[in-house]
Amino acid sequence: SDLNARILKSVVDQLDIAKIHLLGNSMGGHSSVAFTLNWPERVGKLVLMGGGTGGMSLFTPMPTEGIKRLNQLYRQPTIENLKLMMDIFVFDTSDLTDALFEARLNNMLSRRDHLENFVKSLEANPKQFPDFGPRLAEIKAQTLIVWGRNDRFVPMDAGLRLLSGIAGSELHIFRDCGHWAQWE
Structure with missing residues (x-):
């Protein structure tokens, strides 16, 4: 997550953008928190979905x-x-089509080297998603937290930790919704 945050900082710097609004899902949410903790002056609003x-x-x-x-x-x-x-990424699987499966798999396989490097990085550094809980109070950006009640990837109590740790944040929990809240 810290690496992703540093990469995002480089992109934002290169584009000469002073302040950004961040929306992150899952690992992207963790990376967004890392960015916000490292460069709080660069973040306007923060939306965290399932991470x-x-x-x-x-x-x-x-x-x-x-x-x-x-x-x-x-x-x-x-x-x-x-x-x-x-099948467990979303609550309602009825909208998952063979075309969607094929597109997502083809996307994964189109950069096999990226996939293999990601797996290697997880094995080499299993703690690459540090516990930001103790630092959440440092976040001053207006924060919206979105969670699926039926998320089977990141437990809902992580959303509650965000809510209790980030002053003034709001948590919206959607029933009949899994990890892919933006889809459902």
Whole structure:
């Protein structure tokens, strides 16, 4: 997440943008929190969807069912593993089509080197998603937290940690919604 935050900072600097609004889903949420903690003066508003704190869940064994299936997909990128992962990625699977599965798998396989490097980075640095819980009070940006009540990737108590840690933040929990809140 810190690496992603540094890369984003380089892009923002290169584009000569003084202040940005960030929206991050899952790992992108964690990276957005890392950016906000490192460069608070550069962040206007922050939207976090299904990610952002790191650390352990108080209620759900880690890694979660979703993360296990995601890791399986990254190590063996097949249509079968993608379907297994997507079946718990969203609450309502009725909108998941074969065309969507094929497009997502083709996207993954189009940069096999990226996929392999990502897996290697997870193995080399399993703590690359540090627990930002103790630092959340440093975030002063207006923050909206969005969570799916049925998220099987990042437990809902992570959203509650964000809410309690970031002063003035708002948490919106959507029932019948999984990890892909922007889809559902």
